[in-house]
Amino acid sequence: xxxxxxxxxxxxxxxxxxxxxxxxxxxxxxxxxxxxxxxxxxxxxxxxxxxxxxxxxxxxxxxxxxxxxxxxxxxxxxxxxxxxxxxxxxxxxxxxxxxxxxxxxxxxxxxxxxxxxxxxxxxxxxxxxxxxxxxxxxxxxxxxxxxxxxxxxxxxxxxxxxxxxxxxxxxxxxxxxxxxxxxxxxxxxxxxxxxxxxxxxxxxxxxxxxxxxxxxxxxxxxxxxxxxxxxxxxxxxxxxxxxxxxxxxxxxxxxxxxxxxxxxxxxxxxxxxxxxxxxxxxxxxxxxxxxxxxxxxxxxxxxxxxxxxxxxxxxxxxxxxxxxxxxxxxxxxxxxxxxxxxxxxxxxxxxxxxxxxxxxxxxxxxxxxxxxxxxxxxxxxxxxxxxxxxxxxxxxxxxxxxxxxxxxxxxxxxxxxxxxxxxxxxxx
Numbered sequence: 001x002x003x004x005x006x007x008x009x010x011x012x013x014x015x016x017x018x019x020x021x022x023x024x025x026x027x028x029x030x031x032x033x034x035x036x037x038x039x040x041x042x043x044x045x046x047x048x049x050x051x052x053x054x055x056x057x058x059x060x061x062x063x064x065x066x067x068x069x070x071x072x073x074x075x076x077x078x079x080x081x082x083x084x085x086x087x088x089x090x091x092x093x094x095x096x097x098x099x100x101x102x103x104x105x106x107x108x109x110x111x112x113x114x115x116x117x118x119x120x121x122x123x124x125x126x127x128x129x130x131x132x133x134x135x136x137x138x139x140x141x142x143x144x145x146x147x148x149x150x151x152x153x154x155x156x157x158x159x160x161x162x163x164x165x166x167x168x169x170x171x172x173x174x175x176x177x178x179x180x181x182x183x184x185x186x187x188x189x190x191x192x193x194x195x196x197x198x199x200x201x202x203x204x205x206x207x208x209x210x211x212x213x214x215x216x217x218x219x220x221x222x223x224x225x226x227x228x229x230x231x232x233x234x235x236x237x238x239x240x241x242x243x244x245x246x247x248x249x250x251x252x253x254x255x256x257x258x259x260x261x262x263x264x265x266x267x268x269x270x271x272x273x274x275x276x277x278x279x280x281x282x283x284x285x286x287x288x289x290x291x292x293x294x295x296x297x298x299x300x301x302x303x304x305x306x307x308x309x310x311x312x313x314x315x316x317x318x319x320x321x322x323x324x325x326x327x328x329x330x331x332x333x334x335x336x337x338x339x340x341x342x343x344x345x346x347x348x349x350x351x352x353x354x355x356x357x358x359x360x361x362x363x364x365x366x367x368x369x370x371x372x373x374x375x376x377x378x379x380x381x382x383x384x385x386x387x388x389x390x391x392x393x394x395x396x397x398x399x400x401x402x403x404x405x406x407x408x409x410x411x412x413x414x415x416x417x418x419x420x421x422x423x424x425x426x427x428x
Contacts, residue, residue: 001168005134006109013107030086036104039115043101048077050420051122053105055084058335059128060091061313062151062206065409066128071098073413074420080120082106087269091310108133117143124420126150128206130158130190134168137175146177146419150412151206153182154189155332155354162193170194178419180412183357201415204408205358207337216317224263224304224318225293231260231320231385236312237267237334238325243275245328245374247282250302252378257385263315265306267325267334272307279303313338320391321384323377324348333359340367340398345384345391347371361405367398 036042050070054060060083067079078100083089092102106116113136125140125147132149140147154162162169173195180203181187187200221228233253235246243264250262264286266275272288279286286303289311306312316322322339324346326332332354339346340358346368352359362368369384371377384391 001171002110002134002138005168009108033104037107037112039106039112039119041101041103041106041116041119043080043103043119045119045121048074049080049100049120049122050074050077051080051082051120051125053082053125053127053131054088054092055105055129055131056088057085057091057309058207059083059131059151060088060095061210061338062128063092064095065209066126066150066206066412067096067098069409069413070416073417077123080122087309094310106136108135110135110139113139117145124148124416126416129153132169132172132176134172134175137172141175147175148178148180148416148419149176150180150203150415151182151408152179152190153186154193157332157353159189159193166193178415180415182408185357201411203411203415204405205337206408206412207335208341208402208406209409210313210338210341216314220315220318223292224289226261226318232263232318233260233321233323233381233385234263234265234316234319234339235323236265236316236325236339238264239267239329239331240271240274241329242325243278245377246323247278247284247303248374249378249381250284251282253382253385254302257382259302260385261302261304263304263306263319265312265315265325269307269309272305275305316344317342319344321345321347321381323381326354327351328374328377336362336368337402340395340402343395343399345369345394346398347377347380347384349373349377361401362398365397365401367394367396367401369394 052063052067054063070079079098080101080103081092081099082103082105083092084105089102092099106112117139122145125145127149128151130149130152137147173193179190179195179200181190181200182205184202187202191197191200226232246264254260264275266272276286284303285301286305287301288305288307290307316339322344324334324336326334327349330351333348333352336346336348336355337358340362346362348370350372363370369380371380
C-alpha cells in the first residue's frame with residue numbers, strides 16, 4: 001500500500017511540477033531548494049532537537065506562541081522548523097529568532113524523508129494542523145521518534161477527501177503518537193477516520209493566542225502615511241473573484257461617505273499584478289506597500305496593495321473595519337481570529353466552512369457581521385464606518401469571545417509533556 005501511495009505521489013508531483021515552477025520559482029521568485037526537498041537538509045545529528053512543521057503562513061503564525069513555549073519548557077533543545085512555501089519561511093525568519101534552523105519540508109518519498117530524519121535526528125516531530133505524510137510518519141514510528149499533530153483540524157473538504165483513502169489513512173493515523181485537535185468536532189472526525197481515541201485530546205486553537213504588537217496602530221499609520229483620523233478598511237487574504245466586489249464596494253462607500261483608504265491583501269502575493277490591472281480598469285489609483293512612502297506623497301491613492309508577507313496580522317491593528325477574504329467566493333474563508341483579537345469590527349461572507357467554529361464563536365458573541373453578497377458587504381462597511389460606537393461594540397465583543405477561549409498553548413504543552421517527557425538536563 002505504501003508503494004502504491006509513493007507511485008501515485010510521484011505522478012502527482014510530476015503533474016504539478018510545471019505549475020509549481022511557474023508560480024513559485026519564476027513568478028514568485030522563491031528558491032527551489034531541491035536538495036532539501038530530497039532530504040539533504042543542512043544539518044547533522046548533534047544537540048537534542050524538536051522538528052516543527054508549519055506548511056505556510058497561517059501555520060507559521062500559529063507556531064509563534066508554541067515555539068516560544070517549547071523553548072521555555074525545553075531550553076536545552078533546539079527547534080527546527082520546516083515549511084513548504086517561501087511565504088511561510090519568511091514569517092519564520094522575521095518572527096521566530098528562537099528557531100535554530102529553517103528548512104524546506106522534504107518530499108514524502110521514503111528515501112527523502114529517511115535522509116531528512118537521519119540528518120535532523122529529532123527527539124520528536126510536531127506538525128501544525130493536519131499535515132499527515134504517510135512515509136514520513138512511518139519512518140518516524142519505525143525509529144521510535146514520537147510524532148504529534150497540534151492545532152489539528154479537519155475541514156469539510158479534507159474530511160471528504162480523507163474518507164476516500166480511509167484504509168491508508170487509518171494506518172497513517174496509527175503511526176501518530178498524539179493528536180491535539182482544535183475542537184470537539186475535529187476530534188470526532190479524526191477518530192472517525194481511524195485515530196486511536198486514547199491518543200486524541202482537544203487543546204483549542206493556537207491562532208487565538210498570536211501575540212500582538214503594542215502601538216501597532218500608530219506605527220502602521222506612520223509607515224503608510226495615513227492620518228490618525230483617516231478611515232481605513234482592510235480586506236485580508238482575498239481571492240480571485242472577490243477583488244472586483246471589494247473595489248465596487250469601495251467606490252460606493254466613497255461616493256456616499258467621503259474619504260476611505262482600502263488596504264487590500266491578496267492571499268497569494270504573486271497576484272498583486274493581477275489586482276493592479278483591476279484597479280486600472282476601474283480608473284482607481286493604487287500603490288504597493290513595498291513602494292511606500294515615495295509613491296503615495298502628492299497624490300490620492302485610495303488603495304494600498306499589500307505585496308509583503310507576514311505583516312497582515314499586525315497591520316489589522318490600523319483598521320477601522322476588516323473584511324476577511326476567501327468568504328465571498330467558495331474557498332472556505334480565512335482566519336478571522338487575528339483581527340478579532342485586536343478588537344476590530346470583522347465582516348465576512350457566507351463561505352466560512354474552513355473556519356466554522358471561529359465564525360460561529362464571533363457571530364454568537366455579537367462580534368462579527370456575516371454578509372451574503374456584495375450588496376450586503378457595501379451596506380455593512382458603510383454602516384460601520386458611519387457608526388464608531390457599533391465598531392467599538394463589535395470589536396470589544398469579538399476580543400472578549402476570543403480571550404475566553406485562550407489556553408491552547410498551555411494545553412498543547414501538556415500534551416507534548418506526556419508524549420515527549422518532562423525536561424531534564426541536556427535535553428528531553
